[in-house]
Amino acid sequence: MEFLPSPPRAVLFDRDGTLIVDVPYNADPTKVRPMPGAAEVLAGLRRSGIPVGVVTNQSGIGRGILSAEEVAKVNAAVEDLLGPFDIWEICPHAPGYGCVCRKPMPGLVLRASRRLGLDPVEVAVIGDIGADVKAAAAAGSRGVLVPTAATRPAETAAAPLVARDLAGAVDLLWGSR
Template sequence: MGFLPSPPRAVLFDRDGTLVVDVPYNADPALVQPLPGAAEVLDRLRRQGVRVGVVTNQSGIGRGMLTAAQVERVNAAVENLLGPFDVWELCPHAPGYGCICRKPRPGMVLRAARRLGLDPVEVAVIGDIGADMRAAAAAGSRGVLVPTAVTRAEETAAAPLVASDLAGAVELLWGSR
């Protein structure tokens, strides 16, 4: 058996399709619906002293389809339903803007780790698409893919770790500990 890395000290989650049902360009907090098991997984991590955060692309802001205030209200609804997060990072830019924050670039993961006082190697990212995994890898963090109907087969094949749900993703990160 090879060396197992120590468990992460923080887990960063993609928002849409990972923690909550993906409602494209959601501006309505009333439409926020947690995915099954999300609250339990987050509660378990918090009880174990693991920091939790969200890293989310919100290109609707850059595209002029949403305001930052609308996204803040949706994020507040996520927190109301799933509990407090230690860090939120969002990229408001449209694709092609050239920023370093938009996943698959590592900017949000690196900034979240820095804000938590952690090295990126101490952080894991759980998401539902390849961009989440590529952002984790580019930052030097571990990634676990939890595929959904929108996840492409090649993204699943390329993912370093794959789980069928959030609880399984956390189990992969902690192994049999």
């Protein structure tokens, strides 16, 4: 019999392409649109007492395309549409900066886990690209890929857990499927 790990005690989500429709370098809160099923999935986790958080690369800050204030306004719009999150972790660095927080590095997941008072093995990460799943694995967390049009076929093939939507991702984590 295969050992199934216990369900996660918290779920971290990528922001763009996972929780909200990806608008590259979005500085406009009015352009925030939830991904299908995101509000329902988050509400269900919250009702179950599961902390939810966001781990997001926002390289537009490091590239000088966005300000931290603009990103904060977009994040506030995300919360207005999808409800409050227990934790936000943001990497503001551009690629090549050499930080440990930019996914696929584990820094965002490790920091979010620590702030939640959890071991990373108790946390799951749901995202739409390989960097999200790789960050989870590098931190010792479980990762679930929910592919979109932006997801490369090789990323889907490499992901240990793949779901067609957010509800399916949560079902995989709780062994409902």
